[in-house]
Amino acid sequence: MSESDDGGSRRGALIGLLVAVVMLAVGLWLAHDLTAASKMQDCLMSGRTNCNVIEPAR
Structure with a gap:
């Protein structure tokens, strides 16, 4: 395996992780808004x- 193959694999994994985190954040925001x-x-x-x-006084 060359270095370029290993970098591409990591890049794909990081993009997948980023997509998953964004989807989780949108899902949590949507659940809060619907509640x-x-x-x-x-x-x-x-x-x-x-x-x-009614917001409590601070």
């Missing part, structure tokens, strides 16, 4: 008119 939307819908469906999130 927030679900909570808002639950609040609105219960008949409340003020469903804003």
